[in-house]
Amino acid sequence: MADPRFFSRSGPFDLATVLERTGAKAPEGADTGRKFVDVAPLEAAKSDEIGFLDNKKYIGAFENSGAGACFVTGKLAERAPSGMIALITGQPYLAFARAARLYYPPSPPEPGVASGALIDETATVGEGSRIDPGAIVGAGVEVGARCHVSSGAVLCDRVKIGDDCHVGPGATLMCCLLGDRVWIDAGARIGTQGFGFAIGPTGAVRIPHTGRVVIGSDVEIGANSTVDRGTTGDTEIGDGAMIDNQVQVAHNAKVGRGVVLAGQVGLAGSARVGDFAMIGGKSGVSNHVKVGTGAKIGALSGVASDVEADGTYLGQPAVAIGDFWRQQAVIRRLAKRSKGE
Amino acid sequence: MADPRFFSRSGPFDLATVLERTGAKAPEGADTGRKFVDVAPLEAAKSDEIGFLDNKKYIGAFENSGAGACFVTGKLAERAPSGMIALITGQPYLAFARAARLYYPPSPPEPGVASGALIDETATVGEGSRIDPGAIVGAGVEVGARCHVSSGAVLCDRVKIGDDCHVGPGATLMCCLLGDRVWIDAGARIGTQGFGFAIGPTGAVRIPHTGRVVIGSDVEIGANSTVDRGTTGDTEIGDGAMIDNQVQVAHNAKVGRGVVLAGQVGLAGSARVGDFAMIGGKSGVSNHVKVGTGAKIGALSGVASDVEADGTYLGQPAVAIGDFWRQQAVIRRLAKRSKGE
Amino acid sequence: MADPRFFSRSGPFDLATVLERTGAKAPEGADTGRKFVDVAPLEAAKSDEIGFLDNKKYIGAFENSGAGACFVTGKLAERAPSGMIALITGQPYLAFARAARLYYPPSPPEPGVASGALIDETATVGEGSRIDPGAIVGAGVEVGARCHVSSGAVLCDRVKIGDDCHVGPGATLMCCLLGDRVWIDAGARIGTQGFGFAIGPTGAVRIPHTGRVVIGSDVEIGANSTVDRGTTGDTEIGDGAMIDNQVQVAHNAKVGRGVVLAGQVGLAGSARVGDFAMIGGKSGVSNHVKVGTGAKIGALSGVASDVEADGTYLGQPAVAIGDFWRQQAVIRRLAKRSKGE
Structure with a gap:
C-alpha cells in the first residue's frame, strides 16, 4: 500500500462500486458486496486488493497472485487462481487506472496564498487556487480556478493559465x-x-x-x-x-x-x-x-x-x-561469418 | 505579428532604414520611403511586412508570398512575385536577423532591486542592473552593469558576471x-x-x-x-x-x-x-x-x-x-537483397 | 592551484602525512619531512605539488612533469624524472583522490537558518544543519544533522533526509x-x-x-x-x-x-x-x-x-x-569495397 506519510487513500469500496467505476464485469454469482481496500501489483496484492493482467508475459504472476480480484481479459480469466475474482474487461490497464483513481482520487489543492509567496498586485488568481511559499507570480499574470502553483515556481509577466492547472516546484x-x-x-x-x-x-x-x-x-x-x-x-x-x-x-x-x-x-x-x-x-x-x-x-x-x-x-x-530488423539480421550474420573466418 | 501581451514592437520603419540596417540592396527605382511594420515568415507576411528566402526549397512560398519585401539572393530575386520588393543580399537570413532586431530591439532591463530579492550585503550590483523578486545573490558576488537577474535565480558566493548579462529564472x-x-x-x-x-x-x-x-x-x-x-x-x-x-x-x-x-x-x-x-x-x-x-x-x-x-x-x-552514407547504402542494399531471398 | 575566490586549501602537509593518508609508499631514503602544498595535474604541477599517473597514455607528461611527487604504479615508477619522488601504489588515481581530500577536505556547513529561508513550523532540522536564504522546507519535513539545504531548494511536505546530506540550489x-x-x-x-x-x-x-x-x-x-x-x-x-x-x-x-x-x-x-x-x-x-x-x-x-x-x-x-566491433569492421569493409567499385 501507499506510504501514508505521503498519500492518503479513499475507501474501502465494495466490488459493485469498483465495477461501476471501471466498466469491468464480474463473473455471475460474485459477491459484489465484498470490500476492497486498494489496488496493487500482482506480486504484492493481498486478498482485499485488486491487481491487473495486461500482458501475457506476466501470466505466471497472475496464476500465483494473492490478489482478491484482478482486471483481466475474458480470454485469460479462466486461469485465475481460486480465491481471485476475475474482473473481465477488454482493457485491463485502463480499468486498473480507473480503479487506482478511485482509491487515490486527484484532489483540488487547499485554497490560499501562502505567506512567502511573491505575487504582483496586478496578477489575478482564480477561486480555489493555491500559491505555495516561495512561488513567484509576475505582473498581469492570470491564474485560473483551482490551480496549484508550487514553491519556487515562477510565472513570468502576463502568462495565462487555465483552470485546474498544476505548476510544479521550480x-x-x-x-x-x-x-x-x-x-x-x-x-x-x-x-x-x-x-x-x-x-x-x-x-x-x-x-x-x-x-x-x-x-x-x-x-x-x-x-x-x-x-x-x-x-x-x-x-x-x-x-x-x-x-x-x-x-x-x-x-x-x-x-x-x-x-x-x-x-x-x-x-x-x-x-x-x-x-x-x-x-x-x-x-x-x-x-x-x-x-x-x-x-x-x-x-x-x-x-x-x-x-x-x-x-x-x-x-x-x-x-x-521491418527494414530495421532486416538490416540488423544482415549485419549480425555477416559479423558472425567474419568471426568464423 | 508578435502578441503584444508579451512583446512590444518598434517602428514602422521606411525601406531606407531597413536597407541601411541590414546592408541589403533594393532594385533601382524602389520606393525607399515605403513603410514596413514588421518581419514575418513568407507564408504569413503581408504587404507591409518583410520576409526572407534562404533555402531554394521554399521557393514556392516565396513566389506565392504576400510579403511587401523579401531578403533574397541576387540569383533568385527575379522570381519575386509582383508587388514584392526583392531586397538583395548574399546572406538573406543574416539580413532578416538584423531587420528583426530593428523591430524587436533588445532592451536593457528596467533598473532596480525588487522587494523580495535576497541580496547579501557584501554583494555588488552594477549600475542599471535589475534583480527580480525571489532572486538570490550571495556573499561577495559581483554583478556588472545593466544585468538582469531573474526570479528564482541563485548566484552563489563570490560568482562574478560582466556587463549586460542575463540570468534566467531558476x-x-x-x-x-x-x-x-x-x-x-x-x-x-x-x-x-x-x-x-x-x-x-x-x-x-x-x-x-x-x-x-x-x-x-x-x-x-x-x-x-x-x-x-x-x-x-x-x-x-x-x-x-x-x-x-x-x-x-x-x-x-x-x-x-x-x-x-x-x-x-x-x-x-x-x-x-x-x-x-x-x-x-x-x-x-x-x-x-x-x-x-x-x-x-x-x-x-x-x-x-x-x-x-x-x-x-x-x-x-x-x-x-561520405563513409557514413556509403555504410548506410551497403546495409540497405544487403537488407533488401535478404528480403528478396 | 584552486582559485582562493572559491576554495580554501588546507596544508601544507609533509610527505609522511601524505603517505599515511593515501597508503602509498615512498622509495627508501625519501625525505618524508618534505612539505607539499597541493595536488595538481602532471602538466601544471610544481616541485611542491603532487600529481598522479594512472594511464600509460600519459607517460610523456609524467616524464616531463615538474611535480615534486607523483602517485604511480611500481612498474612505471622507474621512469620518474629526477627531482620527482615516485609514490608507489597499486591505485594511483585512488591515492590522488585521497590526497586531494587532504588538501580540500569536505567540511560541514556553517550551521544556521538564514533569514529568508521559509521553513514550516512542523519541520524538524537536525543539529549543525544549514538552511540557506530562499530555501523552502515544507510541513513535517525531517532534515538530519549537518545537512546543507541550498538557496532555492524545495523540500516538499514530509520528505525525510538523513545526516550530512547536501541539497543543491534549486x-x-x-x-x-x-x-x-x-x-x-x-x-x-x-x-x-x-x-x-x-x-x-x-x-x-x-x-x-x-x-x-x-x-x-x-x-x-x-x-x-x-x-x-x-x-x-x-x-x-x-x-x-x-x-x-x-x-x-x-x-x-x-x-x-x-x-x-x-x-x-x-x-x-x-x-x-x-x-x-x-x-x-x-x-x-x-x-x-x-x-x-x-x-x-x-x-x-x-x-x-x-x-x-x-x-x-x-x-x-x-x-x-566484441560483436559490436566485428559488426563495425564488416560494415566498414563492405562500404570501402563499394567505394572502390
Missing part, C-alpha cells in the same frame, strides 16, 4: 498560454527563447524570438523538460499530449493532440508530430520534419525525414521497423 | 566567472561539481573539484543545460559560443570561440571542441576527445576519437559523412 | 526518503510523478503514482537529473550509487549499490541495474530490462533486453562489445 513559465488541467512538472521551462541566430562577420546575430508557446488542455509536461517559444508564430502542444521528463521541444514545433513523447526525446525547430503519434525515449526529430498521425517511433531513433501516418519506425536514421 | 551560478553579454537561460546550472571519483575498497571516493567555469563574452547557454566546473583547472566556454537547451558540458571541457552545440548534446570530461565547430542535436563527445576547428558533427553522433578540422562527421561511432 | 525533493551523506546537485528533481497513464476512449487516463523514491547512503545525483517515484512500490537507488548530470530514472527503476550512471543516461520504467554496473553517457535501458551485476554498458547504447552480469556491451541495440 518550474518556469514565460510567453505562454495554457489550457485547463495542464500539469507542468518540477523544473520544466516553458516559453524560453529558441536557439535562433544568423552567422555574421563578427559572430552569431541573435534573432529575437517573439512567438509564444500555446498549450491545449489535459496536457502533461514532465520534470526538467523544455519547450521554447516560436521565432515568430507559436510552438504548439495539442490537447491531451503526454510529455515525459527531460524532453526538449524546440521553437515552432507542433505537437499534435494525444501525442506521447517519452523521456529525453528532442524535437528540433519546426518539427511536426501528428495527432496520437508516439515517440520512444531518447529519439530525435530533425528540423522541419513531419511525423505522420498515429506513427510510432521506437526509442533511440533519429527521424531525419518525414515518416508516414500509422507506420512504425526505428533506427538512426529511422526506417520502417 | 538558473544557478557557482564557482564561475562570466564575461559580458552572456545569456544564461532558465534552469541552467553553471559551476556544479563534476562527476569525479576513484573506486576504493569500500566504494567511490569523491574527488574534490576545485576548478572553475570560465565563460567568455557573447555566449548563450540554453534552458536546463549544465556546465560542471573543472577538477583542477577550468572548464572553458569561448567567446560567442551558442549552446542550446539541455546540453551537458562536463568538467574541464574546452569549448572554443563561436562553437555551436545543439540541444541535448553531451561533452564528456576534458573533451575539446575547436573554434567554430558545430555539433548537432543529441550528439556526444567522449572523454579527452578533440573535435577540430570548424568541424561539423551531425545529430545523434558519437565522437569517440579525435576528428579533424573542417571535416563533417556522422554516426555512432562518428565517421566522415 | 533542487526539488518530494515523496522520498534519503539515507546519510547523500548529495543532490542543483536542479535535480527527486520524487516527481512517473510517466504513467492508460489510453481510454477520450484520451489518456493518468494513473496516480503513489510510490516513493528511496535512496540509500553515500549516493550522488547530478545537476538537473530526475528520479520519478514508483507507481506503487518504490523507485530505489542503492548505497554508493554515483549518478551524473541530466540522468533520467523512471518510476520503479531499481539502481543497485555502487552503480555508476554517466551523463544523460535514461532508465525506463522498472529497469533494473545490478550492483556495481556502469552505464556510459547517453545510453538507455528499456522498460523492465535488467542489466546484470557488474555489467558495463558503453556510451550511446540502447539496452533493449537483459544483459548478463560482468559483460561489456555496446551499440543500439546493445550487443557484446
